[in-house]
Amino acid sequence: MKKRRLFFRIFSGLVLIFIIVTVFNSLMVKSKQPSPKPTDIVIDEGKAVQHLSQAITFKTVSYQERSKFDFTEFTKFISFLEESYPAVHDELELEKIHEYALIYKWKGSDSSKNPIGLTSHYDVVPVLEGTEENWEHSPFSGTVENGKIWGRGTLDDKIGVIGILEAVEFLVNDGFEPARDVYIMFGFDEEIGGDEGALEIVNTLKERGITFDFVLDEGGAIVENMVPGVDQPVGVVGISEKGSATAELSIEGSGGHSSQPKNQTNIGRIASAIAKLEDTQFKGDLRGPGEDLFEYVAPEMSFAMKYVFANKIIFEPIIEQILLQQPATAALIRTTIAPTIFQAGEQYNALPEKATAIINHRLMPGDSLEEVKTFIEDTIEEDAITVTITGSEASKVSSINGWEFKSIQQAARNVYNNAVIAPYLMFAGSDAKHYDSISKNTYRFLPVQITSEDLNRMHGTNEHISKDNFINAIKFYAEIIKNSNR
Ligand SMILES: [Zn+2]
Structure with missing residues (x-):
């Protein structure tokens, strides 16, 4: 009888210790989210929307067969950028690789520091033959209606190109000077692997011995109801x-x-x-x-x-x-x-x-x-x-402990105050992998809040983006440039 009581005491003691330790562990869990410093950037929204809408009208379509590319559209798109962003083209050095891949260099006050890079691509996937009729607004119309911008590339990834350029145009006009060199790099064949775009940009910069502290490309986004048990929207940043x-x-x-x-x-x-x-x-x-x-x-x-x-x-x-x-x-x-x-x-x-x-x-x-x-x-x-x-093989895994990841987190929180920003593993391939060889870190994040339906529209029918999302994306790009140049 005594033995049984002793056993019971030891057992309940162990259970109690287990509960105390595990509950203690849970109470010690601290948020890894930086406090937002809400952005004060004010964008000329009408003008920005008009630019994205115009950008969509160029049929910069990537085909598996390279001979099918209509390069007159690519040339026209580049001229459109030159006309629309005078401050960018005044202040930054533009270099064209293979005519259509673009490298903009924004010289910082201290070029001995490693630069950072923002990248995107302006080619888009074709609209499947026979599906044009299913679009609410024709895929290359760039229609703006009820606070939305419609067309191929609004999500993947002219929003990146136009979003970044709007941000830099704003910052240059605002008198901002980066503390380190900032590179902006746009591919033109990402949808078929990026061999003549991103890869050639990388080869060019590699020859010059350039090493980035980080390069940011498209990839994850801010999504709701994706991670079970989290009520807030979660912004996922691909680190591999x-x-x-x-x-x-x-x-x-x-x-x-x-x-x-x-x-x-x-x-x-x-x-x-x-x-x-x-x-x-x-x-x-x-x-x-x-x-x-x-x-x-x-x-x-x-x-x-x-x-x-x-x-x-x-x-x-x-x-x-x-x-x-x-x-x-x-x-x-x-x-x-x-x-x-x-x-x-x-x-x-x-x-x-x-x-x-x-x-x-x-x-x-x-x-x-x-x-x-x-x-x-x-x-x-x-x-x-x-x-x-x-x-x-899988790409390398970028750090989440340095200032680089933290500044992306901070920039995202400054714009999307209630979003949880977290690292994740991307399943699909992107241009970012090319940058692995010249960058200590590569991150994959498109700063928009989207649904799973939006994701399906990316290479499908009725691709569109809300004006609010687009403006927030511009603010994010301005924030990330400011945050990584303090
Ligand atoms: Zn893309």
């Missing part, structure tokens, strides 16, 4: 982007007549290999930028969520299980497997001699192409299937 790899699984062997098949056919073997991969999956692991995201949003969550994240050591397996339930959060914590092409067979009564499947993988930082290949081979356990892999 996943790699993209194409794995080809192929098998060759005897075909034959379909009237007497073997138990295992080429199609069956590839299909079962894919099924094995889907059943196995890469292990989910809350680490790197995905983990950083939660470190930044957890302090803003309800007590229950704060409790869970403050005691991650204990709850990590549960958190990971929850994140793996949804494709969007699963992609945050593991390398993904997406079979996208399957090819085999030509005739209904002939067994194909060859079957191939293409699987697109998006790689977590830290998972290399070689490791993905090994994972596939170990999982499918089929010597007859050849596995080849090509593609790009």
Whole structure:
């Protein structure tokens, strides 16, 4: 009897210690958000909106086939920039690389400091043939109606080009002088990989030995209801982007007549290999930028969520299980497997001699192409299937501890006072990866507050932006230039 009581006492003592420690941990969680210093920048809104609207009317469309580019539109777009931003073109040095990629250099008072760079692109994706009619306002009209600006490029990414130039035009006219050199760089082929735009800009600057403290590109945005448990809008700043790899699984062997098949056919073997991969999956692991995201949003969550994240050591397996339930959060914590092409067979009564499947993988930082290949081979356990892999590794992960990330956070908070600004991992590729080789940090953030429908419109139908968002984007760019030049 005594023993049992003693055991009970020890047990309840341990539970009490557990509760005290874990609750204490949750109470110690401090917000990682800087206090906003609301921006006092006043923009000539009418003029800015007119500029974005005009910018949309140039059909600077990127096609996979480079010969289809209509470069007269690109030339006209550059002339339009020169006419619309006289102060920028007076004060900053403009250099054209390959005629259409633009580098503006704004000399600072101390050029011995590392410069910063803002980048964007002015090419846009084509409007799919046959979908023009579905647009509420024609995609290259630049219509302004009910506080919205319509057209291809309003979100991706002429808003970046025009937003940055409006900000610099404002700052130059306001007499602002940067403390370090500021580069503004615009690509013209981002939508097809940026090889002649961003990459050539990078090569040019690399030859000159330039190293940026940070480069800011498009990428994340401010979204609501994306992070479960957070009521405020969350602005996500990409600090890394996943790699993209194409794995080809192929098998060759005897075909034959379909009237007497073997138990295992080429199609069956590839299909079962894919099924094995889907059943196995890469292990989910809350680490790197995905983990950083939660470190930044957890302090803003309800007590229950704060409790869970403050005691991650204990709850990590549960958190990971929850994140793996949804494709969007699963992609945050593991390398993904997406079979996208399957090819085999030509005739209904002939067994194909060859079957191939293409699987697109998006790689977590830290998972290399070689490791993905090994994972596939170990999982499918089929010597007859050849596995080849090509593609790009994940980008490097930029710092969130230095002044660079903090100044982006501060600038965003100054404009969007109630938004939580957090780092995250981008799933899609961007021009930013090119800048990794000449910049200590690359961040990916478009300073607008958007919905998931807006995201779908980016390369789809009815792309548009509200005037308020656009004006806020300009203010953000002015704030980030001021904040990083103190
Ligand atoms: Zn873009």
